[in-house]
Amino acid sequence: MKYSRILGTGSHLPARVMTNADLEAIVDTTSAWIRERTGIEKRHLVSEGETCCDLAEVAARRALDAAGVQASELDLILIATTTPDRFFPSTACLLQQRLGVRGCPAFDLQAVCAGFVYAMDVADRFIRTGAAQRALVVGSETISRILDWTDRTTCVLFGDGAGAVVLGSADEPGIVSSHLHADGAYKDLLQVPGGIGNGRPEAAFIEMKGNEVFRVAVTTLGRIVDETLQANGLSRSDVDWLIPHQANIRIIQATARKLDLPMERVVVTVDAHGNTSSASIPLAFDQAVRDGRIRRGEMLLMEAFGGGFTWGSVLIRY
Ligand code: COA
DSSP, X not given: XXXXXXXXXXXXXXXXXXXXXXXXXXXXXXXXHHHHXXXXXXXXXXXXXXXXXXXXXXXXXHHHHHHTOOGGGOSEXXXXXXXXXXXXXXXXXXHHHHTTOOSSOEEEEOOGGGHXXXXXXXXXXXXXXXXXXXXEEEEEEOGGGGOOTTOHHHHTTBOOEEEEEEEEEESSOSEEEEEEEEXXXXXXXXXXXXXXXXXXXXXXXXXXXXXXXXXXXXXHHHHHHHHHHHHTTOOGGGOOEEEEOOSOHHHHHHHHHHHTOOGGGBOOOHHHHOBOGGGHHHHHHHHHHHTTOSOTTOEEEEEEEETTTEEEEEEEEO
């Protein structure tokens, strides 16, 4: 029996920072409203010409360094993204070329904010079946490119960034279990309505019914916690760290309460990064690994919820 083990992590944030005070000059909002309703203080944004692949490459190289793995040893490259550089080739193919690798499968996966947990599940299946020994899994986003900067209900919430992990085949977990779900009945609550369906793509921006998304997110994430623990015969006290998708501090706090975890055991980056969609979990994970909070042997629960709706969890013995 083979399992996937985390060999290394990496992340990258673009240099440009936009604070809540900066947003006050752009839309009718206040720093206090943003902080109190979301927990966000600032976010990083790409500059002119900076792309999803640029962010992914730096995060990927850092993860490969941390893992002690050469790019040439990879036999799978997977990028979760909603904001790819091009319609095609996939950003994963662009990254493969930058890393100087040829031949291994490389593809993008689009599950919006749940993209990283979806991608971890897929990579884990490659490794468990022996189809891959070393997999690079990246979440990378330039969400700022699909924001309507005149819409205060969305533009204050998001940021750009990338995170990556290198997974390797091992005799023990590693990834203990993963649980994925989707329900397209909610397609209109959180969406970018533009696309190629009606001909040439027009400018396309995020639209969200925030209040309704919030309510469904809290109950759904509560259920995914129960499902993950029950599937493994675990109790809440078995989880050492919660590494949640970072959309809103109030959603994160609700999931932490569900787990009976103090906030000191929850990795929070939403204050400094905003919602970076599929990049938020690997960014938070890398930060807590590098600052020494998360240690080998600990039990980690990742969970995410996003447009679709899509949602899921990954339970990891680190
Ligand atoms: N600054 C100031 N006021 C704002 C504002 C802003 N940036 N955005 C909205 N408001 C106003 C609204 O217009 C509304 O005013 P009204 O009462 O006069 O109509 C008021 O604040 C309350 O809006 P509401 O949408 O009910 O606020 P909320 O407490 O639900 O917070 C969100 C809004 C978006 C922060 C919250 O709903 C949320 O986080 N939703 C989920 C987001 C999410 O998780 N999305 C991604 C999933 S991956």
